[in-house]
Structure formats: structure tokens, C-alpha cells
Amino acid sequence: MMGVMSNAATAVSPQVSPQEDFGWTLGVLVRNYQNASNEAIGEFPHGARGYQVLVAVVSGEQPNQLALAQHLGIDRTVMTYLVDDFVKAGLVERQLNPADRRARIVVATDAGLAVLADLQQRVAEAEGAVLGTLADDERELFRSLLRRVACHAPVATEHELGACEAVEQMLGDSAPRQ
Amino acid sequence: MMGVMSNAATAVSPQVSPQEDFGWTLGVLVRNYQNASNEAIGEFPHGARGYQVLVAVVSGEQPNQLALAQHLGIDRTVMTYLVDDFVKAGLVERQLNPADRRARIVVATDAGLAVLADLQQRVAEAEGAVLGTLADDERELFRSLLRRVACHAPVATEHELGACEAVEQMLGDSAPRQ
DNA sequence: CGATATGTGTTGCTCTACAGATCATCTTAC
DNA sequence: GTAAGATGATCTGTAGAGCAACACATATCG
Numbered sequence: 552m553m554g555v556m557s558n559a560a561t562a563v564s565p566q567v568s569p570q571e572d573f574g575w576t577l578g579v580l581v582r583n584y585q586n587a588s589n590e591a592i593g594e595f596p597h598g599a600r601g602y603q604v605l606v607a608v609v610s611g612e613q614p615n616q617l618a619l620a621q622h623l624g625i626d627r628t629v630m631t632y633l634v635d636d637f638v639k640a641g642l643v644e645r646q647l648n649p650a651d652r653r654a655r656i657v658v659a660t661d662a663g664l665a666v667l668a669d670l671q672q673r674v675a676e677a678e679g680a681v682l683g684t685l686a687d688d689e690r691e692l693f694r695s696l697l698r699r700v701a702c703h704a705p706v707a708t709e710h711e712l713g714a715c716e717a718v719e720q721m722l723g724d725s726a727p728r729q
Numbered sequence: 730m731m732g733v734m735s736n737a738a739t740a741v742s743p744q745v746s747p748q749e750d751f752g753w754t755l756g757v758l759v760r761n762y763q764n765a766s767n768e769a770i771g772e773f774p775h776g777a778r779g780y781q782v783l784v785a786v787v788s789g790e791q792p793n794q795l796a797l798a799q800h801l802g803i804d805r806t807v808m809t810y811l812v813d814d815f816v817k818a819g820l821v822e823r824q825l826n827p828a829d830r831r832a833r834i835v836v837a838t839d840a841g842l843a844v845l846a847d848l849q850q851r852v853a854e855a856e857g858a859v860l861g862t863l864a865d866d867e868r869e870l871f872r873s874l875l876r877r878v879a880c881h882a883p884v885a886t887e888h889e890l891g892a893c894e895a896v897e898q899m900l901g902d903s904a905p906r907q
Numbered sequence: 908c909g910a911t912a913t914g915t916g917t918t919g920c921t922c923t924a925c926a927g928a929t930c931a932t933c934t935t936a937c
Numbered sequence: 938g939t940a941a942g943a944t945g946a947t948c949t950g951t952a953g954a955g956c957a958a959c960a961c962a963t964a965t966c967g
Contacts, residue, residue, distance in 0.1 A: 572784055573856050573872060574762065574777065575801070579879035581759055582802045588752065597953095599752065606750055617914060623753070624760045626955050631916055653914040653963045678751050684881035689874060694751060696863065696871045701757035703862035778923095795945060804924055809947055831932045831945040 580681070587677035592670050596636045600625070602674065604633055605667050608643055608657050615654040642666060758859070765855035770848050774814045778803070780852065782811055783845050786821055786835050793832040820844060 588599045595601050600623075607614070607622050616634060620627040634657055637643045642663035645655040659667065682690045766777045773779050778801075785800050786792070792800070798808040812835055815821040820841035823833040837845065860868045 574781055576875045576879035577759060577762060580875060581755060584755060603752055629954060682878055684877050693874045696867060697754045699862050700860055701754035
């Protein structure tokens with residue numbers, strides 16, 4: 552059954568148009584978004600990634616570092632020096648959780664909140680530029696579909712939380728949507 | 730250190746729901762896609778990235794390494810050892826371009842085509858799993874919007890080609906650029 | 908109390924991205 | 938035809954980030 556025949560071109564020639572490839576289009580979008588948002592946020596500690604962390608810190612229910620890492624899909628050992636740099640920049644604080652003194656609750660400072668509010672505007676503009684082709688209703692549609700896809704969370708890796716379950720857990724299920 | 734205490738909520742409190750954040754949902758989707766496709770393609774040389782390269786090799790008009798790198802948004806120095814590993818695996822060949830002996834044309838071997846045809850099926854299944862929430866017409870809609878967004882190509886970086894222009898160029902739009 | 912699990916931090920390895928230099932070749936100017 | 942610059946590929950060195958393993962403090966369960 553498995554034979555690598557020599558005239559494969561005639562047999563199972565994969566007919567691909569690169570613009571049809573989901574992975575490619577996805578990659579293009581991600582690069583565009585990263586370029587645009589990185590440019591928009593300037594010298595923020597860890598670029599677009601750092602911005603995402605700060606967003607998660609503010610959005611969540613005073614999450615600890617592990618929750619942040621799982622939420623953003625980055626390694627928890629990375630979160631250590633990521634938060635370190637944020638603390639150095641005065642954007643967040645590590646607070647002790649009296650209920651669990653192992654955990655460090657990450658909380659945004661006033662400065663962090665102010666910076667974030669500013670950045671969010673710029674990033675929103677960058678997003679607008681990336682989605683520039685789409686009409687307003689199409690953008691909303693795209694965002695909506697994207698949100699549903701992201702929250703679907705197939706959870707390929709077994710030990711990892713589904714993305715939106717982690718969100719709901721972090722939010723304490725207190726932010727009903729739509 | 731400055732006395733940063735937390736009456737932060739009074740300031741310009743950015744109210745974000747993480748599920749609303751475009752960057753976050755995009756990141757979740759990308760991770761899901763990478764996990765799923767990486768699992769689907771198994772021990773292929775460079776994972777999902779390598780798969781993309783092979784797709785581009787087959788889809789394009791016998792592109793050289795630079796065209797591949799620009800198309801996929803990866804550095805040209807990376808493409809060198811990427812193609813190296815593909816050659817070692819017998820998936821592609823470097824052919825000399827008689828018209829320009831500096832350039833190496835990357836061509837898929839029969840084995841490469843056969844492997845790609847197999848992989849495309851698996852990756853398609855992985856994509857299906859990632860987009861599992863959406864109904865069929867919604868998937869097509871999502872792909873279509875994604876394609877339009879990707880091909881819009883805001884080209885934030887100045888010296889880089891727009892993505893789809895690079896595609897068209899590679900696909901034989903032989904008109905010179907600029 | 909003891910055993911195990913969890914949150915965090917540290918160290919070391921690896922992969923990849925990126926910038927710069929080098930070499931070969933093509934193109935253009937003279 | 939030769940010189941000078943541009944282009945494609947490769948190599949080198951550096952930095953960022955993921956990953957695994959270990960260490961430490963604390964929490965939980967027997």
C-alpha cells in the first residue's frame with residue numbers, strides 16, 4: 552500500500568494555491584498584526600507579547616503567574632522574567648495572596664493602567680489597519696467568528712486548560728458576554 | 730520606588746474582556762492550529778513551519794529561496810538550513826538556475842510530493858478540528874474573510890513585499906516589480 | 908507528623924529570529 | 938572589457954523564548 556512511486560506528479564499531485572492555504576493566510580495575518588501592533592506600542596517592555604500580558608493582568612481577577620501563563624499559552628518560566636521586567640518598569644506589582652502564600656498575585660499599578668489605556672487605543676488603530684480591507688460589519692463578523700473559534704478550544708494537549716475555560720475561571724464567571 | 734497604591738480604578742480604567750481582545754483570540758487560534766497541525770504531521774522536518782515551506786515550494790513557480798522566505802515571512806538565513814534539512818530528507822532538491830547561477834531553485838522531489846499529498850489531508854483534518862465550532866458555511870466565510878485580510882497586506886515594514894504580491898510574483902506574474 | 912502536590916524561581920539546553928560579514932554571480936556604468 | 942554596485946546564498950554571532958530539570962516554600966491530604 553505504501554509505495555513512493557516515482558511519477559508522483561501524475562498520481563497524487565497536490566493541487567494547492569498558496570492563497571487558499573489556511574495556515575499561510577493565518578500566518579500572514581499574524582505577522583501583519585504583530586508588525587502593526589509592535590510598531591504601535593513602541594518601546595513597551597516585551598512588545599506585543601508584553602501588551603497581551605498586561606491586558607490579561609487587568610482583565611483577569613488578579614490572576615497569579617501560572618494563570619497568566621496558561622491564559623496566554625506561554626511558558627511559566629518565561630512569565631517569571633516577564634513579570635520581573637514589568638515590575639521594574641513600574642507597570643505591575645507582585646502581591647502576596649494571603650489565601651495561598653505560594654502564589655504571587657499580579658496586579659497592575661496606576662501607571663500600568665494608564666499606559667495600558669493609551670496602548671489600547673494605539674493597538675485598536677493598528678488592528679483597524681490590519682483589517683482595513685473589510686467593511687465595518689465584516690470586521691465585526693470576522694471578530695465574532697474568530698472569537699468563537701478561539702473559545703471552542705479543542706485542547707489538543709491534554710494537561711492544558713481550554714483557553715476560554717481558563718478565562719472563565721480567571722474571571723470567576725462574572726463577565727457574561729453578549 | 731514610587732508609592733503605587735491602588736485606587737487605580739479611578740483613573741482611565743481600561744475595561745477589557747480578554748475574550749474581546751483581538752490579539753488574544755488570534756493567538757489562541759494560532760496555537761490551536763499549530764498544535765493540531767504539528768500533531769497531524771508528526772515527524773516532518775520542521776513541523777508546521779516546514780509544511781508551509783513545502784506547500785510554498787509546490788505551489789510556486791519553482792521559487793528560489795529568497796522568494797520562499799519572503800512569501801512565508803521568515804528570514805532568508807533561516808531558509809538556508811531549512812532547505813538543507815529538506816534536502817537531507819529527500820523532499821526537495823536544489824537546482825541551479827541557468828538564467829541566474831546565484832539562485833537555487835527549490836523543487837519538490839517525487840517523494841516530497843507524495844509526502845505533501847499525504848500531509849495535506851491530515852492538516853485539512855486538523856484544520857477541521859480547529860474550526861470545529863463553525864458550521865460549514867461559516868467556515869467558508871471565515872476562510873474567505875481571512876484570505877481577504879491576509880491579501881490586503883498593509884506592508885508595515887517598508888522594504889518587504891506585500892504578501893500576495895509576492896505570491897503573484899512567484900506564481901508567474903513576470904512583470905517586474907517596483 | 909509525613910507524603911505528595913502546587914506555585915515560583917533558577918539553570919542549562921535548544922531552536923529560531925535577526926543583523927552583519929563573506930562569497931559568488933549578475934547588472935550597469937564607463 | 939573592466940570596475941562598481943546589486944543580488945542570492947551562506948556563515949557567524951547574538952538575543953529571545955520554549956522546554957526540562959531541579960530547588961524551595963507552601964498547601965493539602967493521609
